[in-house]
């Protein structure tokens with residue numbers, strides 16, 4: 001059966017690609033996995049592998065710019081099929097499976113794989129397994145893209161960008177630029193952040209679909225070494241291999257008052273509707289310091305309390321020292337070798353006790369003390385042994 005070749009989606013924002021070169025000429029023989037053509041986008045040049053073996057019929061010639069997912073060629077299984085396709089003026093066999101170089105005819109692969117979790121750990125594994133010919137099912141209980149796209153790297157960078165533009169505009173006069181009365185519109189900042197996230201999550205959905213894998217929105221639970229149950233539907237799926245990519249969630253620490261309403265983690269900090277006037281951040285790791293900078297640049301009074309002797313505890317002391325100097329200069333208060341011992345509610349505020357009986361009345365308290373994996377649902381019935389490798 002013929003295999004259709006479509007313009008692959010090589011990036012989240014890619015809409016068209018240019019065929020720079022077909023590596024095999026019309027009617028030439030190709031083998032699955034051979035470099036078949038070169039595609040250029042505005043960002044990258046990419047060697048596309050042949051998704052099947054047979055005789056190549058070129059539908060779109062070199063130098064043409066083609067929308068993603070559009071048919072660009074067909075690989076006929078044999079000469080008879082090739083002649084038929086060529087005689088039809090390049091129309092591929094109606095029953096040919098759609099397969100770009102990025103996808104194999106995945107559902108018919110020899111090996112079946114279930115990926116639980118659609119974050120940066122899970123989705124590239126699912127895509128690569130599909131490219132290598134496996135029959136892949138990916139299960140995600142929330143939004144594809146995981147923490148990174150939805151509650152991590154991407155939304156924080158979107159906020160940082162807004163915060164940086166605001167700070168730049170406020171200081172523009174120093175550079176001879178009059179920006180007038182600069183104001184931060186926080187709801188608009190959050191709206192932009194949400195748009196960026198939505199766009200990337202949508203793009204990722206398209207990429208996953210284009211690889212022909214089975215996509216399930218639901219909670220996966222491993223019920224035997226080769227079976228995953230989708231909790232919401234009760235469907236049971238069997239596979240040769242299961243990849244667990246269920247990620248992590250924010251940790252909490254046993255501080256008196258830590259469960260009070262208004263003590264938030266990075267998840268909630270990314271959904272704030274209003275900027276607080278002041279924030280105390282417990283934990284000076286990368287996530288805590290990123291929020292410290294975002295908030296500080298948006299004119300929030302920021303205090304960071306870190307239990308260890310330096311902020312960014314995972315970094316070399318030289319880096320942490322230089323960074324500490326920089327953020328202090330920006331106006332962030334840093335308290336190292338200091339623990340928070342108590343949090344109490346005082347009306348809309350929180351009274352935080354830290355260090356040597358220091359007390360601070362604060363509007364918002366962000367808990368940023370690391371993340372931990374969830375072992376419960378996915379793994380409950382498996383006697384897996386855990387080994388930490390990092």
Ligand SMILES: Cc1cc2nc3c(=O)[nH]c(=O)nc-3n(C[C@H](O)[C@H](O)[C@H](O)COP(=O)(O)OP(=O)(O)OC[C@H]3O[C@@H](n4cnc5c(N)ncnc54)[C@H](O)[C@@H]3O)c2cc1C
Nearest residue numbers: 117119120121140141146147148152153219220246247248
């Ligand atoms: C605020 C913040 C900022 C960050 N900034 C950066 C950064 O700038 N650069 C960087 O490299 N990293 C950053 N990270 C870290 C990055 O987000 C993570 O390293 C990355 O998301 C981990 O990917 P993962 O796939 O392992 O897990 P996750 O992204 O957490 O994905 C796991 C997915 O599995 C799903 N899932 C869990 N259990 C099940 C189940 N039983 N069934 C189905 N689905 C399930 C979850 O819903 C989730 O979507 C940041 C993290 C945070 C919190």
